[in-house]
Amino acid sequence: MDxxxxxxxxxxxxxxxxxxxxxxxxxxxxxxxxxxxxxMVLMGAKGTTTVQMAQALSVNKSSSSGGGDVxxxxxxxLTELNKMDTEYLLRTANRLFGEKSYDFLSNExxxxxxxxxxxxxxxxxxxxICTKILVLPYVSEELNMIIMLPDEHIDLKTxxxxxxxxKYIEWTSPDKMYKEEVEVFLPRFKLQENYDLEEVLRSLGxxxxxxxxxxxxxxxxxxxxxxxxxxxxxxxxxxxxEGTEAAAAxxxxxxxxxxxxxxxxxxxxxxxxxxSRTRGILFCGRVSSP
Numbered sequence: 001m002d003x004x005x006x007x008x009x010x011x012x013x014x015x016x017x018x019x020x021x022x023x024x025x026x027x028x029x030x031x032x033x034x035x036x037x038x039x040m041v042l043m044g045a046k047g048t049t050t051v052q053m054a055q056a057l058s059v060n061k062s063s064s065s066g067g068g069d070v071x072x073x074x075x076x077x078l079t080e081l082n083k084m085d086t087e088y089l090l091r092t093a094n095r096l097f098g099e100k101s102y103d104f105l106s107n108e109x110x111x112x113x114x115x116x117x118x119x120x121x122x123x124x125x126x127x128x129i130c131t132k133i134l135v136l137p138y139v140s141e142e143l144n145m146i147i148m149l150p151d152e153h154i155d156l157k158t159x160x161x162x163x164x165x166x167k168y169i170e171w172t173s174p175d176k177m178y179k180e181e182v183e184v185f186l187p188r189f190k191l192q193e194n195y196d197l198e199e200v201l202r203s204l205g206x207x208x209x210x211x212x213x214x215x216x217x218x219x220x221x222x223x224x225x226x227x228x229x230x231x232x233x234x235x236x237x238x239x240x241x242e243g244t245e246a247a248a249a250x251x252x253x254x255x256x257x258x259x260x261x262x263x264x265x266x267x268x269x270x271x272x273x274x275x276s277r278t279r280g281i282l283f284c285g286r287v288s289s290p
Contacts, residue, residue, distance in 0.1 A: 004073040005280050008035050009165040010058040012281045016270075017160055018200045020286050023268075028191040028285040029235045032077075038201075039074055041209070041228065044220030049208045056206035080278060117184045122177040123263070129162050130154045133171060134184070134263050141276055146172055147186075148270040149263070156268040156286070163270075169279065185264040189287055190238040197231040237285060 012031030020027045035057060042053045054060040122135040129150065136145040148171075150159050170176070198210055208214040215227035265287075273283040 002278070004059070004077060005278060006165060007058040008032055008077075009168065009281050011035055011056075012284050013163055013165055013168065014058070014204060015200065016163070016284050016286070018203060019195060020160060023155075023157055024288055026189075026191050026193070026286060026288050028193045028237050028283065029195060029233055030283050032280065032282055033235075034197065034231075034233050036074055037233075038231070041217075044217045044226075045209070046218045047216040048214070049216040052206045052208055056201055056204035077278070077280065080275075117186075118182070119184075120179050120181050121184065121263075122174075122179055123182065124171070124176045124178065126171050129159050131159055132263060133177075134182075135172075135177065136184075137276075143282070144274060144276055146272045146274060147265065148272075149265055149267075150269070152267055156270065156288070159270065160286075168272075168281075172274075172279070183262040183264075185262070185266065186239070187265060187287065188239060190236075191285065191287075192236045193234070195233045197233055198228075201231060235283070237283065 008031060011034075015029065015031055015034070016027065019029065038053065038057055039059075042050065042057070042059075045053055051060070121137075124133050125131070126133060131148050131150045131154065134147045134149070136147065138144060148159060150156055202210065208216065209228045212227050216224065217226040218224055220226055268286065268288045271285045271287065272281055274281050
């Protein structure tokens with residue numbers, strides 16, 4: 001297993017559990033975008049600040065020199081994701097700001113119309129969490145959307161609690177999938193989410209970076225007066241009959257399970273947009289109230 005993909009995947013699911021603590025709220029974010037932004041900061045961190053940031057980002061296993069290995073790993077990953085011959089475009093907009101912070105935009109919109117598609121899709125059923133998993137391919141199958149839909153009597157929180165990166169890789173393995181002609185019902189939805197990540201990152205053990213007295217970014221400045229004042233993340237996704245628009249967009253097909261052969265997402269579910277070849281998680285989301 002690629003150490004960086006494992007690290008970003010673990011970080012992605014750790015964020016999902018913390019950002020999704022309120023069951024009633026929708027969740028959408030790009031873990032790779034957040035990881036990339038913080039990896040830039042990690043390059044200038046030293047001492048305990050480096051250790052805490054690496055642990056929070058789950059890159060402590062893949063880094064041996066204060067972020068250098070991680071930085072090179074992200075460069076290679078982005079090169080793979082943005083190959084010239086792909087039929088999708090991945091955009092991330094990450095910045096480091098001195099003193100001034102972002103302005104936040106409005107909250108998410110949640111249309112309620114359902115979409116329908118009947119076709120052959122890859123899917124599976126995970127008995128240990130009573131959850132159906134459906135794979136919706138994009139153009140040329142370079143990207144796909146994975147939907148995890150628990151049975152109606154299962155609280156989505158139960159699935160989130162059991163979800164780890166190792167289990168995600170196991171449950172979504174192509175070896176576990178079978179192709180089936182199925183009717184898919186999926187709500188149209190548009191999510192626009194804004195997060196101030198300081199509290200979440202602190203809960204993951206990254207505390208010194210936000211502390212004026214303890215932060216060590218001597219890799220950026222010898223004055224030892226730098227610290228993180230804010231880490232914010234903004235993300236947007238829209239899913240409709242035209243496809244999905246996020247950092248990737250093309251033709252998305254839709255499915256849901258009620259009675260065979262039917263996959264009906266009329267109750268809360270998780271979804272992931274992943275790079276098919278590497279299985280890297282580009283976006284994570286939860287739809288609780290479309």
